[in-house]
Amino acid sequence: MRKQCRKSSGKRRSTWRSSLTPIAFMAPGLLGTVIFVLLPFADVIRRSFYASVVGTWRGFENYRVVFENSAFRKALQNTLRFELCCLPLLVILGFLAAYLLTRGRHPEPVKTLFLVPMAIPAVVVALVWKMVFGHGGFLGQLLNKPEGFMENPGAFGVLVFSYLWKNLGYTIVLWIAGIAALPSGMFEAARVDGAGETAILRKILLPNLKGVLYTITVLSFLNSFKVFREAYLVAGAYPQEDIYLLQHLFNNWFVRLEMDKLAAAAVCLGIVLFAVILLFRHFWDREEEL
Amino acid sequence: MKSIWEKIEFWVSWGFFLSAGILFCFPVVMILSGSLMSPQELLQHLETLLNNTEGTVSFSLLPFYPTGEHYVRLLLFTPQFYIVFFNSLKLTGCILLGQLLIAVPGAWALSVYRFPLRRQLFTMYVTLMLLPFQVTMLSRYLVLDRLGLMNTHWALILPAVFSTFPVFLIYRSFYGLPKELFEAARVDGAGEWKVFFHVGMPLASEGIFSAMVIGFLEYWNMIEEPLVFLENQTLWPLSLYFPELRPDNVGTSFAASVITLIPPLFVFLLGQDYLEQGIAASAIKQ
Numbered sequence: 001m002r003k004q005c006r007k008s009s010g011k012r013r014s015t016w017r018s019s020l021t022p023i024a025f026m027a028p029g030l031l032g033t034v035i036f037v038l039l040p041f042a043d044v045i046r047r048s049f050y051a052s053v054v055g056t057w058r059g060f061e062n063y064r065v066v067f068e069n070s071a072f073r074k075a076l077q078n079t080l081r082f083e084l085c086c087l088p089l090l091v092i093l094g095f096l097a098a099y100l101l102t103r104g105r106h107p108e109p110v111k112t113l114f115l116v117p118m119a120i121p122a123v124v125v126a127l128v129w130k131m132v133f134g135h136g137g138f139l140g141q142l143l144n145k146p147e148g149f150m151e152n153p154g155a156f157g158v159l160v161f162s163y164l165w166k167n168l169g170y171t172i173v174l175w176i177a178g179i180a181a182l183p184s185g186m187f188e189a190a191r192v193d194g195a196g197e198t199a200i201l202r203k204i205l206l207p208n209l210k211g212v213l214y215t216i217t218v219l220s221f222l223n224s225f226k227v228f229r230e231a232y233l234v235a236g237a238y239p240q241e242d243i244y245l246l247q248h249l250f251n252n253w254f255v256r257l258e259m260d261k262l263a264a265a266a267v268c269l270g271i272v273l274f275a276v277i278l279l280f281r282h283f284w285d286r287e288e289e290l
Numbered sequence: 291m292k293s294i295w296e297k298i299e300f301w302v303s304w305g306f307f308l309s310a311g312i313l314f315c316f317p318v319v320m321i322l323s324g325s326l327m328s329p330q331e332l333l334q335h336l337e338t339l340l341n342n343t344e345g346t347v348s349f350s351l352l353p354f355y356p357t358g359e360h361y362v363r364l365l366l367f368t369p370q371f372y373i374v375f376f377n378s379l380k381l382t383g384c385i386l387l388g389q390l391l392i393a394v395p396g397a398w399a400l401s402v403y404r405f406p407l408r409r410q411l412f413t414m415y416v417t418l419m420l421l422p423f424q425v426t427m428l429s430r431y432l433v434l435d436r437l438g439l440m441n442t443h444w445a446l447i448l449p450a451v452f453s454t455f456p457v458f459l460i461y462r463s464f465y466g467l468p469k470e471l472f473e474a475a476r477v478d479g480a481g482e483w484k485v486f487f488h489v490g491m492p493l494a495s496e497g498i499f500s501a502m503v504i505g506f507l508e509y510w511n512m513i514e515e516p517l518v519f520l521e522n523q524t525l526w527p528l529s530l531y532f533p534e535l536r537p538d539n540v541g542t543s544f545a546a547s548v549i550t551l552i553p554p555l556f557v558f559l560l561g562q563d564y565l566e567q568g569i570a571a572s573a574i575k576q
Contacts, residue, residue, distance in 0.1 A: 022399040022400075022403035022405045023399075023405075024482075025395040025396065025398055025399035025403075025486070026395065026396050026399040026400070028391075028392055028395075029392040029393060029395065029396035029452060029457070030396070032392060032448070032451065032452030033415075033418070033452045033454060035433070035452075036430070036433060036448060036449045036452050037418055037426065037429075037449070037452065037454075038418075039433065040426065040429025040430055040432055040433045041426065041429050043429055043432055043433075044426075044428055044429045047428075097310075100303050100306070101303075101307075103299075110307050110311065111562075112559070112562060113310070113311040113314055113315060114310070114311075114314060115558065115562065116314050116315055116318065116555075116558075117314050118507055118558070119507055119551070119554040119555050119557075119558045120317060120318065120551060120554075121510070121511045121529060121547070121550045121551060121554065122511050122513060122529070123513075123529060123532045123547065123550070124317060124321055124547040124550065124551060125317060127321070127543070127544075127547065128316075128317040128320055128321070131320070131336070131347050131349065134347070136346045136347045137346075137347050138347060138349075140346075141346050141347075146346065165313070165314070169314060215462070218416070218420075218458075221420065222419065222420055222455075225420075225422035226422075228422070228424075229511075229513055229514070232513075233513075246422075246424070247422055247423075247424040250424035250425065250427070251424055254424070254427060254428060254518075259428060262428055263428060266424075266425045266426075266428065266429075269421075269422075269425050270417075270421060270425060273417055273420050273421060274417045276420075277413060277416050277417050277420070278413070281413060
């Protein structure tokens with residue numbers, strides 16, 4: 001009897017608590033996020049409807065100007081092309097390498113080597129890339145192209161390479177962690193039942209790795225925007241047109257104080273990213289109770 | 291007795307991983323050897339880059355006449371270097387401390403408690419985390435200007451402390467913990483704070499630590515924010531120290547690069563185990 005009473009009062013207490021405590025834990029962070037991220041973004045949305053210096057109401061005029069701007073179109077096209085190229089390449093290559101690694105027995109230092117590119121500062125990387133891909137660089141000597149790769153469409157390949165170089169190791173480690181966490185009993189049972197390696201791969205390994213895939217995809221997407229740093233350091237604010245990304249454009253608009261266009265384009269990008277996240281969530285919602 | 295296929299797989303994968311290792315690490319080796327080369331040798335190798343002339347770049351793994359003069363010049367005769375180094379340390383340290391205080395409780399609340407709008411809030415956090423700097427830089431500039439924080443280190447520290455990225459990383463660590471543990475602690479009379487601090491945090495410590503390591507690597511290499519928000523060059527971090535490459539400062543640039551490399555590599559090697567365990571824990575727990 002007494003035990004039942006205690007249980008029911010405990011539940012009531014924790015329901016009351018559970019509406020107050022999360023607020024206590026989240027409040028400082030939320031407040032800061034609102035001040036430093038949300039409120040300003042709201043102001044950017046407001047600004048996207050006005051002219052930058054004069055302050056007159058422009059309605060959707062800024063948006064129209066942005067969409068008709070050829071630099072914006074080119075940057076958008078390049079950024080999309082980069083994302084569609086790199087994300088699948090990174091995720092798949094990472095998986096293949098991780099799969100190979102987990103099948104054999106390899107020493108720990110291999111993993112350390114893979115993570116080194118993440119630790120190298122962007123300035124250092126940029127310097128080396130100039131030496132390898134620039135005008136008169138090593139790759140140019142090897143392939144008999146003295147003008148290098150930064151001033152022709154090959155620059156896109158350099159960008160892709162830079163991204164893969166920096167993030168492949170990290171991706172491999174994530175995949176390995178995911179694969180290693182699966183109970184080996186599953187695989188043993190399948191092998192005993194006579195399943196071949198390909199069948200094991202397709203029917204057991206892959207379906208169980210969906211959670212890892214989600215984390216890897218989100219992180220790789222996040223890191224794909226950071227490639228701007230190396231690009232800027234190697235090729236400057238106005239690089240070869242195939243690697244002129246949205247970030248370059250925004251940066252240049254900012255420097256030239258063309259805030260109205262910047263605001264409109266920023267709002268558009270925010271909307272697109274939000275839609276992408278919703279898409280991700282839709283795919284993974286069935287697996288996770290986020 | 292290994293089959294022939296197993297032997298082939300072994301050698302192929304060894305070859306693959308060895309070449310991958312070389313590919314990933316060669317920049318470090320190049321910078322290291324470049325920092326020990328005399329200016330004349332550097333000029334000879336890199337003339338075409340530095341003077342923008344026709345020609346080819348060359349390099350060698352071992353300097354012909356190794357010299358420590360760049361390090362001497364940098365560490366003994368360039369006080370600005372110490373200032374920038376200290377700036378980087380200060381910025382990174384303050385940001386990580388702040389993130390610890392703000393993001394960890396936030397991630398705890400999102401993962402452990404059920405409250406209205408929780409999922410929407412989390413979606414918003416993830417979206418905010420993905421916005422590249424260029425999208426928010428205008429708004430940040432406006433807020434920082436209004437708050438009078440432009441041209442101070444706070445302009446970099448405060449927005450980073452409230453970043454939603456560590457919340458995302460640490461969330462997954464807390465999410466995978468068994469709820470029964472918390473219930474047991476509550477039944478034993480622990481208040482919510484105690485549950486968080488004495489039960490939740492220790493269990494998720496690997497994930498928290500790995501988020502800190504990633505954060506260190508991120509903020510040590512911060513470039514866009516200081517460039518835009520810090521006009522005063524004495525406030526600049528190490529990542530912005532590198533001037534335009536000219537024949538007379540190439541060697542010091544290399545030496546400075548090596549020194550810039552050391553803290554991240556150090557943190558990274560120390561934290562590697564935690565990083566992997568934290569990644570594993572946060573990646574697979576659903």
